[in-house]
Amino acid sequence: MAHVRLWNITKKYGDVTAVNRLNIEIEQGECFSMLGPSGCGKTTTLRMVAGFEDIDEGEISVGQKVFSSSAKKFYLPPEKRDFGMVFQAFAVWPHMNVFNNVAFPLQIRKMPKSEVLERTQRAIKYTGLGGCENTFPNELSGGQKQRIALARAIAINPTVMLLDEPLSNLDPKLREEMRFEIKDLQRKFGFTIIYVTHDQTEAMALSHRILVMDHGVVQQIDTPINIYKNPANKFVFSFIGLSNFLPVEIHDGAIYIEGAAESGPITRLIPPEIREKKMTLAIRPAEIDFVTDGGVCGMVRKMTYLGDVIDYRVMLGSVEVRVQKSRRKGIYREGEACMLKFNRFLWYGRES
Numbered sequence: 456m457a458h459v460r461l462w463n464i465t466k467k468y469g470d471v472t473a474v475n476r477l478n479i480e481i482e483q484g485e486c487f488s489m490l491g492p493s494g495c496g497k498t499t500t501l502r503m504v505a506g507f508e509d510i511d512e513g514e515i516s517v518g519q520k521v522f523s524s525s526a527k528k529f530y531l532p533p534e535k536r537d538f539g540m541v542f543q544a545f546a547v548w549p550h551m552n553v554f555n556n557v558a559f560p561l562q563i564r565k566m567p568k569s570e571v572l573e574r575t576q577r578a579i580k581y582t583g584l585g586g587c588e589n590t591f592p593n594e595l596s597g598g599q600k601q602r603i604a605l606a607r608a609i610a611i612n613p614t615v616m617l618l619d620e621p622l623s624n625l626d627p628k629l630r631e632e633m634r635f636e637i638k639d640l641q642r643k644f645g646f647t648i649i650y651v652t653h654d655q656t657e658a659m660a661l662s663h664r665i666l667v668m669d670h671g672v673v674q675q676i677d678t679p680i681n682i683y684k685n686p687a688n689k690f691v692f693s694f695i696g697l698s699n700f701l702p703v704e705i706h707d708g709a710i711y712i713e714g715a716a717e718s719g720p721i722t723r724l725i726p727p728e729i730r731e732k733k734m735t736l737a738i739r740p741a742e743i744d745f746v747t748d749g750g751v752c753g754m755v756r757k758m759t760y761l762g763d764v765i766d767y768r769v770m771l772g773s774v775e776v777r778v779q780k781s782r783r784k785g786i787y788r789e790g791e792a793c794m795l796k797f798n799r800f801l802w803y804g805r806e807s
């Protein structure tokens with residue numbers, strides 16, 4: 456049985472439907488990410504799970520217990536939900552040292568002193584804050600402040616951890632490190648994670664499954680690899696990784712870049728699902744190779760070094776294609792004629 460279940464959740468603010476008929480089932484111990492552009496409804500969803508927002512329609516349950524239900528007019532307040540929570544802003548109490556920041560939620564629960572001590576020390580140790588017990592937050596870096604928030608969330612022994620862009624205010628290197636630490640903590644403590652981010656690499660690195668959302672509506676729920684390899688639609692394709700969307704047309708038994716038949720066909724294998732004459736071909740820049748024969752003819756308009764990878768803009772007729780290749784595969788210069796082979800691509804209708 457699912458651990459956290461959101462059934463048909465809708466939330467409106469005036470005319471804005473922030474979340475529209477959302478259905479999610481999250482397993483015990485799963486790291487489940489909600490990914491999408493700013494304003495797509497991620498935070499609203501998380502706040503409804505946490506109990507900071509009531510729901511307009513639907514039901515949220517954890518285990519066997521209903522937490523919010525529009526039909527039953529039932530709503531459990533946040534402090535009774537016992538979730539661990541970490542937000543983007545470093546929510547630490549400046550007048551308390553690290554130990555007290557972590558211990559405070561336990562103390563207000565009137566837990567025995569020995570247990571407060573044991574849980575606080577354990578959470579401090581596992582978040583790498585050992586030795587900082589007496590330090591005050593203003594003496595700590597952003598990364599360490601976020602560790603306090605993590606330690607505080609862990610100390611209450613939550614079964615579910617809600618994380619809303621917890622790493623967004625950290626610099627890239629630290630962000631990457633902390634991703635691994637969050638995964639490690641999950642392994643040690645076994646909680647379920649609901650993780651909100653607009654950063655696709657973060658979602659990819661952390662999650663068992665990812666939900667991609669746009670305008671409050673689910674676009675796809677799948678494993679990271681499937682989200683990347685088999686995006687359900689153009690939105691998901693473009694949101695995850697780099698993409699080319701190329702206008703193509705079918706004639707004389709082959710598929711050509713629109714208006715560039717003289718460059719040669721992309722393929723003569725026309726998949727059975729293609730019924731229209733004009734389609735959009737979606738391909739990632741890394742899935743295109745430079746070849747010496749049998750490809751589509753083009754010309755390199757621009758090349759940029761991105762470290763080990765070179766980013767090319769290649770013109771096929773009047774259509775620009777982005778190609779990324781390791782520099783070990785040889786270097787093409789700006790203005791040079793070239794030939795491209797399209798490896799793994801998908802088709803979408805012009806309107807989808």
Ligand SMILES: Nc1ncnc2c1ncn2[C@@H]1O[C@H](COP(=O)(O)OP(=O)(O)O)[C@@H](O)[C@H]1O
Pocket residue numbers: 468471472473491492493494495496497498499500
């Ligand atoms: N308290 C609120 N009052 C009015 N509109 C809100 C409120 N909170 C969120 N919204 C709107 O709901 C939509 C989703 O917002 P949010 O859940 O914060 O998105 P995300 O976290 O994905 O960036 C946005 O259009 C936002 O403007």
Ligand SMILES: [Mg+2]
Pocket residue numbers: 494497498499
């Ligand atoms: Mg948000």
